[in-house]
Structures are given as structure tokens and as C-alpha cells.
Amino acid sequence: MSVMMLDAGQSEKLDADLPAWPYAAQGQQVTRRKEGSAVQATDDITDWAVLMARVRDDQDRAAFAALFRHFAPRVKSFLMKSGADATLAEECAQDVMASLWQKAHLFDPSRASVATWIFTIARNRRIDALRKARRPEPEDLDWGPTAEPDGADLYEASQENTRLGAALAQLPQKQRALIERAYFGDLSHGELAAETGLPLGTIKSRIRLALEKLRLQMS
Amino acid sequence: MTIRHHLSDQLLMAYAAGDLPEAFNLVVATHVSLCDECRAQLAAFEVVGGAVLDLCDLATMRDGSLDACFARIDACIDAVPQSRVAPRKRAGVLPAPLADYVGGDLGQVKWRSIGAGVRQAILPTGKGASARLLHIPAGQAVPDHGHRGIELTLVLQGAFRDDADRFGPGDVEIADQATEHTPVAEAGMDCICLAATDAPLRFNGLIPRLAQPFFRI
Ligand SMILES: [Zn+2]
Numbered sequence: 001m002s003v004m005m006l007d008a009g010q011s012e013k014l015d016a017d018l019p020a021w022p023y024a025a026q027g028q029q030v031t032r033r034k035e036g037s038a039v040q041a042t043d044d045i046t047d048w049a050v051l052m053a054r055v056r057d058d059q060d061r062a063a064f065a066a067l068f069r070h071f072a073p074r075v076k077s078f079l080m081k082s083g084a085d086a087t088l089a090e091e092c093a094q095d096v097m098a099s100l101w102q103k104a105h106l107f108d109p110s111r112a113s114v115a116t117w118i119f120t121i122a123r124n125r126r127i128d129a130l131r132k133a134r135r136p137e138p139e140d141l142d143w144g145p146t147a148e149p150d151g152a153d154l155y156e157a158s159q160e161n162t163r164l165g166a167a168l169a170q171l172p173q174k175q176r177a178l179i180e181r182a183y184f185g186d187l188s189h190g191e192l193a194a195e196t197g198l199p200l201g202t203i204k205s206r207i208r209l210a211l212e213k214l215r216l217q218m219s
Numbered sequence: 220m221t222i223r224h225h226l227s228d229q230l231l232m233a234y235a236a237g238d239l240p241e242a243f244n245l246v247v248a249t250h251v252s253l254c255d256e257c258r259a260q261l262a263a264f265e266v267v268g269g270a271v272l273d274l275c276d277l278a279t280m281r282d283g284s285l286d287a288c289f290a291r292i293d294a295c296i297d298a299v300p301q302s303r304v305a306p307r308k309r310a311g312v313l314p315a316p317l318a319d320y321v322g323g324d325l326g327q328v329k330w331r332s333i334g335a336g337v338r339q340a341i342l343p344t345g346k347g348a349s350a351r352l353l354h355i356p357a358g359q360a361v362p363d364h365g366h367r368g369i370e371l372t373l374v375l376q377g378a379f380r381d382d383a384d385r386f387g388p389g390d391v392e393i394a395d396q397a398t399e400h401t402p403v404a405e406a407g408m409d410c411i412c413l414a415a416t417d418a419p420l421r422f423n424g425l426i427p428r429l430a431q432p433f434f435r436i
Contacts, residue, residue, distance in 0.1 A: 065285060068285050068288060069285070071272075072284065072285075072288070073277035073278050073279070073280055074272055074275040074278075075272070077275040077276055078271075078272055078275050080278060081275070086278075089278065090280065090284065093280070093284075094287055094288045094291060098291040098292050101292045102292070112262070112265065112266075112269070113266070115270070115272055116266050116268065116269030118272060119265065119269045120265055120268065122272065123237040124237070127237050132345075133240075133241050133345045134241050135237070135241070135244050136241070136245045136249075136317075136319065136320070137248055137316060138248045138249075138258065138261075138314075139252035139307055139308055139314055139316065140307050140308065140315075141258075160266075161266060161269065164266055165270040165273055165274065168267070168271065168274060169274060180274075182233070182236045182238060183236045183267070183268050183272075184271075185236065185237055187238060188238060189233035189238050189239050190369075192232060192233050192236070192238060194227065194228035194229040194231070195228075196267065198267060200260075200263045200264070200266075200267070203262075203263040203266055204259045204260050204262075207259040207262045207263065208255065211258060211259060212255070
């Protein structure tokens with residue numbers, strides 16, 4: 001988890017400051033990675049949301065630095081795979097990470113994980129920089145300023161994200177490469193095979209339910 | 220609004236990945252504005268994007284990259300409003316992404332007659348595909364046309380039928396080379412749709428082929 005990337009002093013301070021998992025339901029068991037544990041960084045997507053919330057609520061620079069160290073090299077790599085040279089990719093990666101700070105008030109962990117959210121920002125930056133095209137976005141839904149994220153839902157969502165990441169990593173190399181190329185913008189829509197072999201059904205159902213709930217509240 | 224004809228997974232994934240030409244993006248964004256089913260599936264495909272990003276190998280950042288990023292943040296910290304921006308919402312009949320292209324609601328559409336009572340308005344989109352609004356009088360057949368590429372037709376008002384199916388508000392018809400059909404607008408209400416294609420349409424008999432580049436259809 002991210003705390004590992006801070007130096008020891010900061011790490012202790014961060015842990016002490018962190019509320020006891022603000023998004024977990026009462027009594028929910030949440031595994032936090034301990035120093036030296038063998039868990040992969042990608043297993044702990046939920047904690048990025050905690051750091052992101054600290055950026056959003058407290059303009060916390062240490063939290064942002066941790067997010068930067070994890071995500072900026074990935075965003076740069078993503079952009080280079082999409083056809084940007086190293087200079088442009090570096091510029092754009094810094095842009096994307098700066099947007100993370102600037103748009104922090106829009107971050108809503110009940111709608112997207114930090115990785116998913118950064119992906120959408122990086123994708124839009126790529127379309128802007130490499131294709132110079134416009135990308136119309138769907139209408140916003142009024143999730144309401146008071147909509148409190150449900151801890152159990154968030155936990156479930158983060159577990160799904162983790163499972164999806166693991167499933168993607170375990171796909172046969174050829175199949176995984178095809179999906180990755182689509183997301184790097186390297187395939188046209190005609191070449192793209194939407195049959196991913198990934199467990200998307202549960203993710204879709206959960207989001208669908210959340211939308212239904214929202215519609216009920218609105219009506 | 221009961222939507223029965225949805226976007227394909229292929230289109231939703233391509234939209235999530237950023238692989239579509241602008242005109243198709245517009246159809247997807249407009250349909251998703253109307254359809255929670257596709258909104259949820261799109262969100263699932265964006266989660267895949269997050270997983271792909273997370274599995275990317277690590278590029279080496281330039282020395283001082285983090286400091287440079289903080290410098291960017293500090294440079295425009297005052298320019299950025301910290302409050303939530305107002306959500307984009309529908310003001311009239313047209314969903315917000317489409318209203319952006321029209322520059323208003325249905326009343327602001329700059330229709331041009333293309334014959335037989337059918338009117339169209341070409342929307343300004345980038346290369347790779349074109350988008351237009353079509354207004355077909357109630358009960359009127361859309362001139363017989365085949366497709367050279369992929370054509371997406373999203374119904375905004377009224378309905379049309381072809382040999383096999385009925386398409387009402389919110390429904391999307393996805394047609395390709397193999398589709399040769401004669402859609403007819405249902406009686407009772409004029410049919411207005413958003414159509415996007417990645418190849419020029421060929422109308423059989425309505426307008427001479429030579430005139431097509433001029434009309435941009
Ligand atoms: Zn749909």
C-alpha cells in the first residue's frame with residue numbers, strides 16, 4: 001500500500017492520522033498492508049481512495065506524493081504505449097497528476113476507484129494530445145452532495161477491482177495484449193473484441209443497482 | 220422510456236478505451252445519457268481501463284518530476300474553483316452532449332431539406348465519421364439506403380420500423396454493410412434521430428450519387 005512509499009517517519013504519522021478506515025462499514029474487517037508484507041501493490045486499491053480523500057479534504061501533499069509515485073510512472077508508460085514520445089508522455093503524465101489535485105473535489109470513491117479515475121483522465125488527455133479530437137461525455141447524474149458512500153458497497157467495489165486486476169494479469173498473454181492494445185488506443189473499434197474473458201458481470205450489476213437506488217432517491 | 224435496443228459491448232468498450240471517432244462518441248454519450256443499462260456497462264469497461272493502467276510497467280519519470288508537478292499545481296491553484304461544478308443536465312428534449320453540438324435544443328437545429336419531406340442537420344464532428352440529425356415526417360419512409368461502413372441511428376423522438384423491428388426513443392440501431400433496409404417513421408409523430416456513420420451513405424434514387432459530396436451525406 002501507499003504508505004510504504006513514504007519514508008518511515010511520515011509513514012507512522014500517516015497511519016496515526018488516518019481515521020480507522022472511513023469508508024468501511026461498522027465492524028468491517030479491512031486488511032491493511034503491513035510493512036514488509038508480500039502483497040502486491042495492486043491488491044490494495046482501496047487505500048488509494050483514502051489518500052485521495054486526504055488530497056481532496058486537506059490538500060495533503062504527502063498523500064499526493066504517494067499517489068504520484070505510484071501512478072505517474074504508470075500514466076507515462078500508458079501514454080508511451082499509446083504512441084507518445086518520452087518528452088510528451090512526461091509532460092502529459094505531469095498534467096494528468098496535476099489534474100488529480102485540481103479535480104480532487106470531484107473524486108467520489110463510490111463511483112470509481114482511483115486507478116479507474118486516473119485512467120479516464122489519462123485517456124482524455126491522450127485523446128486531446130494525440131488525436132486532437134473532442135470527446136463528448138454523457139450527462140452527469142445528480143448523485144447529490146449529501147450522498148454518503150456506503151462502506152460495504154465501497155468495500156465490495158474495491159474487492160471487485162482487485163479481482164478484475166488479478167483476472168487480467170492471469171489471462172493468456174495474447175488475450176491480455178489484445179485488451180491492453182484496445183486501451184492504449186492501438187486498435188480501431190472494428191478490430192476490437194469486446195469478449196474479454198474478464199468477470200465484468202458482477203461489476204456491471206453492482207453499478208446498475210447503485211443507479212437504480214439513485215433513480216429511486218431522485219423520483 | 221423503455222429502451223430495447225442498446226449499444227453493443229464493442230462500442231461501449233471502444234468508447235471507454237477512447238478508440239472511437241468523434242461522431243460515434245457523440246451517439247454513445249447521448250445514448251448513455253438516456254440509458255442506465257449502458258451507463259453501468261460502460262463504467263465496468265472503465266474499470267478494465269483502471270486495471271490496465273495499474274498493470275502498466277513503470278516508465279522512468281524525469282528527475283524532479285514530482286516537484287515540477289507541484290509547481291504546476293501551485294501555478295494555477297488560484298484559478299481553480301474548489302466548489303463542485305454544476306452537473307451537466309438536460310434542459311429540453313436533447314440530452315446534454317447532443318445539445319452541446321446543436322448549440323441549444325430542438326428549436327435551434329438548423330434543418331435543411333434533402334427531399335421527400337426529410338430534413339437533416341449535419342453536426343460538426345472530426346474526421347473518421349460524420350453525424351447528423353434526421354427529421355422524418357410521420358408515416359414517411361426513409362429513402363432506401365445501404366451502408367458501406369457502420370451506421371448508428373439513435374431515436375430521439377417518435378419511432379421508426381424496419382422489416383424486423385421497432386425503434387423508439389432511446390433505441391439505437393446498429394447497421395453494417397449487410398443491412399439493406401427500408402425504415403419507416405411511425406404514424407402519429409415525426410421521427411427525429413441522431414445518425415452517425417463512418418462511411419458516406421448512398422441513397423438509392425433520392426439524390427444522384429454525384430451530388431453526395433456536395434450534400435455531405
Ligand atoms: Zn442502452
